[in-house]
Each structure stands twice: as C-alpha cells, then as structure tokens.
Amino acid sequence: MxxxxxxxxxxxxxxxxxxxxxxxxxxxxxxxxxxxxxxxxxxxxxxxxxxxxxxxxxxxxxxxxxxxxxxxxxxxxxxxxxxxxxxxxxxxxxxxxxxxxxxxxxxxxxxxxxxxxxxxxxxxxxxxxxxxxxxxxxxxxxxxxxxxxxxxxxxxxxxxESGGGSRGFVSFKDALAESVEMAAAAFEREGGLSGISSGMKAMDHKLGGLHSSDLIIIAGRPSMGKTALATNIAFDVARNYQYEVQPDGTKKTVSGGVVGFFSLEMSAEQLATRLIADYTGIPGFMIRRGEIDAAQYEEIRDAVLEIQGLPLYIDDTGGLPIGALTARARRLKRLHGLDLIVVDYLQLCGASAGKQSQGRVQEITEITQALKALAKELSVPVIALSQLSRQVEQREDKKPQLSDLRESGSIEQDADVVMFVYREAYYKEREKPKEDTPEYLAWEEEFRLIERQAEVIIGKQRHGPIGTVKLAFDGARTKFSDLDPVGRYEDSAR
Missing domain, CATH: 1.10.860.10 (DNAb Helicase; Chain A)
Structure with a gap:
C-alpha cells in the first residue's frame, strides 16, 4: 500500500x-x-x-x-x-x-x-x-x-486498501510492468481476456472483457433491455467468482468477481426475480403472477439455495446522491471486496449535497466524472446505464448513435466504452398489421426471424474497435446470450 x-x-x-x-x-x-x-x-x-x-x-x-x-x-x-x-x-x-x-x-x-x-x-x-x-x-x-x-x-x-486512489506519480518502469502483467494475464486466461468476462463470448471478443478503471455506458430507449443486459453480466460475474488467499490474508480475485449493483429504478426483489428467471429458465412474469406448478416451485426453491451465497450486493435506494453512492462502494470494497459496479441508471442519480441547484447538464457531468474517478480509485469497471433522447423515435433508422445520449456531452466524453442496446423486433412489433391479410403473413414471417435477436452497438471504445455484436434475446427470461452456435458475432465498422 x-x-x-x-x-x-x-x-x-x-x-x-x-x-x-x-x-x-x-x-x-x-x-x-x-x-x-x-x-x-x-x-x-x-x-x-x-x-x-x-x-x-x-x-x-x-x-x-x-x-x-x-x-x-x-x-x-x-x-x-x-x-x-x-x-x-x-x-x-x-x-x-x-x-x-x-x-x-x-x-x-x-x-x-x-x-x-x-x-x-x-x-x-x-x-x-x-x-x-x-x-x-x-x-x-x-x-x-x-x-x-x-x-x-x-x-x-x-x-x-492496497494501492489507494492517491498514489501520486508512477514511474514509466512500473507502468510498463503493470502493462506486461495485464498482457500475461490475458495470454494465460482462457479466451485471452485481459478483463472480467461479461459471460458472452461475442461481446468479450470485441471488448477484451470488462477492464478495471473503465466507465462503461450501456444506453438504449425504454424496453430495449438495458437493465436485462447489465443484470445478465452482473449475475454471470458473481456466479464465476473465484479467489486466492494471499500471504497477508487478503483475497485476490482470479475469476469472476464481487458485484455491487445500485438499482435506482427497480427494487431488490424485482431484480432478484429476474435473476431467478435467468437461472431457472422460468419466465419472470409467471413467477410474479404465481402461475407456476409444484415442480417449478421446487425448481425455484432449489435455485435460491444454490445462488443465495453469490457475492452480489444490491442497493435499491432511490435517488441516491452520487457522493453517497461512491461512499457505499468504497465501504463495500473494504468489507467484502469489489470487482464490478453497476449503476441502473445514470439519470436517476442525484447530485452531491449542496449542488442540486445547478442545471441538469452540470449534474450529469458531475455524476459521470465521479463514476469515472470511482472506477480508477477502486480499480474496477463501472457499468452505468443511460437513457437515450426521444429523437431516436423520430428517425426512419432507429439505430441509436452517440448524439442520442441524453445530456450527451459529458457522458460521451467521460466514458471509455459506450454501447447501445437495439432490438429491431421492438419497433417491428408496433408495425403489426391486421390479421388475415397478406400484409400480416409477410410481417409475421419477418418478425419471427428477428424476434429473438438483439444488437449491441459499440459506438465508442478507447482501447479497441467499434462495431456491432449480435446476440440472442429471450424476452420471457429477459436474458441475453450468444447466438447459436455460441460465439457467432458480426462486426460492422461505423
């Protein structure tokens, strides 16, 4: 230290x-x-x-x-x-x-x-x-x-903490040593990742994993699946957590990680229901409505016993000020360790005490800068979700782009990675014609082809290329996964 x-x-x-x-x-x-x-x-x-x-x-x-x-x-x-x-x-x-x-x-x-x-x-x-x-x-x-x-x-x-946030100047020799260590870890790790695996091979291939000190923005219009994607990543990271005990008694993460999930929109119970649906394959709406049989109930109960010990910590305080959020993240790392932070979502964070009177653009600037500083201070990736402006809906091409970010200046500037979740089926479903018409048959065939597909568009990445990753999406389970065959993806330079 x-x-x-x-x-x-x-x-x-x-x-x-x-x-x-x-x-x-x-x-x-x-x-x-x-x-x-x-x-x-x-x-x-x-x-x-x-x-x-x-x-x-x-x-x-x-x-x-x-x-x-x-x-x-x-x-x-x-x-x-x-x-x-x-x-x-x-x-x-x-x-x-x-x-x-x-x-x-x-x-x-x-x-x-x-x-x-x-x-x-x-x-x-x-x-x-x-x-x-x-x-x-x-x-x-x-x-x-x-x-x-x-x-x-x-x-x-x-x-x-060892290597606290204020470590001052680092010699070029030490910086080179850290770079070589990262490259060696990527070389030795299965899949060649230098960061934490997201649980989806196609995305890992594009990003190289989730990197320490990075601020990663996942943006999209409502109902596109931002929370679902972030939840899938957080759950997979927690499920794969493995560590080694060091001579000084501290734990060193070797796979997966401890996750802190700040759910400013959904309650902890709602988030847990999504995770159970993810794990069991039983649709979340059936769990919420109680439309399950005895066998499914037993499956849920067994799943809870299996996953209740996962290192996934949820804070569902609404309107949490960014200062309190960073303080709670530090406390979590000090008490339990911390390898990934998820914030759902950016626009629901509050400004620090005494700064609420400033404009919303300035507040978002403070929040994104604080999240980036937190990622560097704790040396963990921070995933923050963000809403997109309504101007997306006014275009013929609904695929989002960087200019669609709400209060986009600071978000785009401070983020290391900006990803957009896009599901063509969401818009196609709203074009549904009347049944028993030739137009309906054509629409139905086209909709069936895209219903279970999603795109993650990487609009910015400091450390690698931009492009598009195609994933499978199960709406009933709110589950993103690799397309079949596993690992198939598609790049498209933008």
Missing part, C-alpha cells in the same frame, strides 16, 4: 506513535539472509511502512536489487551505500552486522513483517483521525456534514 508521507520519527507528536524497532530489525536481518523472503511480502510491505527511516532505506535498496534479479546481502549493500555516500547515514557497515545478528527465522520473519505493516497503518490512522477531527471543527458553516463524511470515507478507504 502507498501511504501518504509518514511523519518523521523525531517529530514530538509522533514520539509515542505505535512502532517496534526490534521487529523491523528482525525482519530486515532475515531478508538479508534469505532474499526469497521478499517475494512473500512484496505485494503489501513498502519502505514507507518502516518507522525508522534508516530501515526503510535498507528495505528499499534490498527490494531494488532483488527486483532486478540481483543478490542483496550485507556485503553488496555495503558496497552500494559506499558508492552513493550513504553508508554513514544508515549507521555504517557495523549496523548491517547488527541486523544479521537480529535475524528471525523464515516463519517468524513474515509475522514480523505483518507487525511492521500493521503498526504503520495504526500510525497513519492516528494522523487521519486527527485531521478528520480538525476538519469537523474548523470547516466553514456552508460545508455540509455529509460532505465531510464522504471525505472521511474516501480517506479511510485509501488507508485500508
């Missing part, structure tokens, strides 16, 4: 700050004896976590050598520090010998590293608590208390 700059050990107010110099010495001594120890703690232990700046410098020098594949023991470190004039700063060569004498065994060394990390978090928690208390007392009267709470949530999240 990258902490903000810690107060120097010699500052009076930090003289009694939680620390354990013996634990730092014991771990560093073990590290100099056995460089393999570094790989067990490198993901979470950083130089800034050491209370003694000397120890932090020794750890950083050791880490730099090991990262290059070089040996890092007392002899070579002595040579390195002599070369840059820093030997006296760390106490001379004799101090390296003291560290070796204090070395713990390999099992205890990891425990000492964990203690060093924990004490660093406690010191920073003391600092953050003091600053939050000062802000609460000294903030001007016009500052809403809820805004202070949201700021507190953000700062506590950054403290609790």
């Amino acid at each position: 990258n902490l903000p700059a810690l107060a120097p050990a010699d500052e009076p107010e930090f003289d009694a700050a939680p620390h354990n110099l013996e634990a730092e010495q014991a771990f560093l001594g073990a590290l100099l004896y056995d460089n393999e120890m570094y790989h067990r703690v490198a993901d979470w232990l950083k130089a800034a976590h050491f209370y003694d700046p000397v120890h932090g410098r020794i750890y950083q020098a050791t880490a730099d050598r090991i990262s290059r594949g070089a040996l890092a023991d007392a002899i070579v470190l002595k040579t390195d520090f002599e070369r840059d004039g820093g030997l006296q700063e760390i106490g001379g060569a004799a101090y390296l010998a003291v560290l070796l004498e204090s070395a713990a065994d390999s099992v205890a060394a990891v425990e000492y590293a964990t203690l060093v990390y924990d004490l660093a978090l406690r010191r920073e928690l003391i600092r953050v608590s003091a600053e939050l208390s000062k802000d609460a007392v000294d903030s001007p009267p016009e500052t809403h208390a809820r805004m202070l709470i949201e700021q507190a949530e953000r700062r506590l999240f950054e403290l609790a």
